[in-house]
């Protein structure tokens with residue numbers, strides 16, 4: 470089946486989990502190598518064998534190797550255990566590890582000048598726009614741990630407070646930068662978050678340093694360095710986020726805002742060339758956003774995925790019901806030809822997304838939103854026209870089953886939207902039954918076998934759609950049209 474799907478996809482395949490683990494090891498090896506080289510250069514530059522707690526240069530570097538390996542193994546375990554979905558987006562993982570490595574290297578370099586120059590929340594600020602809050606917090610904590618370890622090994626014990634303070638400030642400021650504000654949809658929230666994190670950093674250092682010996686002087690002595698690190702991390706975050714977004718073609722919150730703008734090229738084409746599909750996509754987006762919220766996924770990513778899920782229909786607009794006004798071209802062609810046109814919109818959509826440089830996470834949904842389901846209407850039509858057996862595989866969508874929860878959400882909301890719209894008098898009970906059957910059928914057909922969605926998530930999605938359908942499909946009160954066409 471896998472082989473067949475790969476062939477059907479015309480060369481579009483996704484990294485299977487096994488090779489993903491292999492690449493993950495590669496990404497970590499590169500991370501380790503870069504950090505290690507930075508350290509070697511650092512030790513030569515600053516310590517030259519002295520002042521590293523009495524260790525020789527070789528002993529110190531060996532110690533570094535073991536400690537870094539320990540940190541990286543811990544990070545690897547975090548990713549594999551609780552962020553498995555990142556294995557399907559190695560580009561995103563590579564970008565996150567590049568940012569992480571960059572922050573550690575920056576900290577190693579600035580330690581040479583002053584320990585208080587360490588950017589304690591930079592990793593959180595850089596990672597947050599591209600990933601989950603937990604990733605931002607964990608990577609920030611690991612960056613601070615490694616930076617603190619470099620401090621321990623390179624400073625005299627007399628300066629040990631700097632190590633403890635870096636760790637504490639790192640944890641507190643990382644948490645503020647990560648959790649203090651909701652999703653980052655506007656530039657102003659982003660600026661506000663950076664500013665508040667900076668202020669908190671100064672306050673935390675102020676409290677820590679002045680309570681250490683009940684003396685305010687150590688804080689005043691170092692305030693210039695602390696201020697410089699705060700301004701430095703604000704500057705780096707502002708400059709690097711758009712660069713990383715562009716280089717890795719990732720979905721940051723800013724990018725998502727651009728994608729769902731109705732003036733975005735593909736969305737504009739959809740609204741003018743296929744208004745039926747455009748309206749369907751908007752309705753799916755409304756459901757998808759509510760569902761993503763209900764199960765703790767990114768609602769803006771869900772909305773963007775819904776906007777683009779059917780762009781492949783642009784290649785054959787009039788063959789899709791929602792764009793037809795009376796005339797149905799399928800009446801004049803064979804069911805296998807009809808099925809071919811319909812099932813192709815998944816791969817066509819992926820190609821269009823790639824041509825328009827739509828990030829992979831959004832583009833992938835075009836392939837995943839119908840999974841490998843059969844197009845029963847044309848399959849049954851073909852069966853009714855022939856005496857022999859009809860091969861169901863010839864009537865399956867060219868697709869991959871969803872690899873993430875957002876993919877599963879779009880799959881459910883897409884079918885739900887069309888089915889609820891087709892209902893005569895939808896009631897809560899009817900919609901609930903319809904969804905339960907639809908989800909059950911997809912489960913039985915193995916459509917969710919490749920994503921980490923749980924039964925609890927599926928129930929939350931079902932209830933979210935039942936709760937939302939009333940608001941989205943409310944019936945308008947019939948107007949009485951007066952003699953001059955005026956509503957009365």
Ligand SMILES: [Fe+2]
Pocket residue numbers: 778779814838839
């Ligand atoms: Fe579709």
Ligand SMILES: [Fe+2]
Pocket residue numbers: 749778779883
């Ligand atoms: Fe659709």
